[in-house]
Amino acid sequence: MPGMTPQSLSVETLYSEHHGWLQNWLSRRLGCPSLAADLAQDTFVRLLSHPRQLNNLGTPRSYLRTVAGRLCVDFWRRQSVEQAWLEVLASRPEPLAISPEEHAIIVETFCEIDEMLQRLPKKVAAAFILSQIEGLSYKKIAVKLNVSERTIKNYMAKAMLECMLIEARYHHSVT
Template sequence: MSGVAKPHQTVETLYTEHHGWLRQWLGQRVGCPALAADLAHDTFLRLLARPRSLNNTHSARGYLRTVAERLCIDLWRRRAVEQAWLEVLAARPEEVEISPEDHAVIVETFCEIDEMLRRLPPKVARAFLLAQIDGLTYKDIAHRLGVSERTVKSYMAKAMLECMKINARYQGARG
């Protein structure tokens, strides 16, 4: 069991020495002390999930800042996706009743799709969007992207596989 305790001691030491600094740094980035505290907490949770040995204050703060910046970017992306969804709802002619639970699931799904599109190669993501959003045929997509129709089919297969992974995670979470 002593092998398990060492990473936690390292995280404990990092937390003790750098939590206040990180919370203050995040507070300047996000402008909200409560949000900064949450993000600092999440930063150290990430470190607990993947313990690292950091040799000095400079490397520790650099690593913590990198993790915290990524969490900020994720937060801002999620907020942008949620805002876009709210704008779509507001533009609808009839009022749509959506429960808070359904709203959270919809926003989370949009965020996962956004993340999926960012992971895919640009042409694969573009082909997927042209097919799903613009309703273009594979032939039209091939022409727009300057590739063969067979390549578009390959792109779509890759994108659909990623969609199936999202669906499988969603189904698994529902029980």
């Protein structure tokens, strides 16, 4: 096809030769054919959006299984975050009326915060949670984590920078 790069041809070949197999593998793993179809498609979208030299793959199915497996983990993590959010909503004494768009934005933000906490060093993430969720002072967090209060301030600066980046991405996506 005119205008196609060697990279897209490789993904096209990978897709035509292995899409059916991948979808069946995901369906057996997930027990839901429609979800398997979505995640199989997402796997190839991921390959297109994150170009990589595909000519040197040892076994294409192993590579596809790895990419799809990571997408499954992302899906399950997102589902867990969304379930926790729904439980919070259900536990409120007064129903909170939010639009489906607001619900999606809230869940996406929670997922980004969860990803941020996974990326941060353990003590930085712990300091952030102790401060923002538990409401502890920096001094109490320092004692709990066995570090100086100045170190806690540095940890919080790192975590807050990550939060600001999430907020900037949010504002960029809604404008």
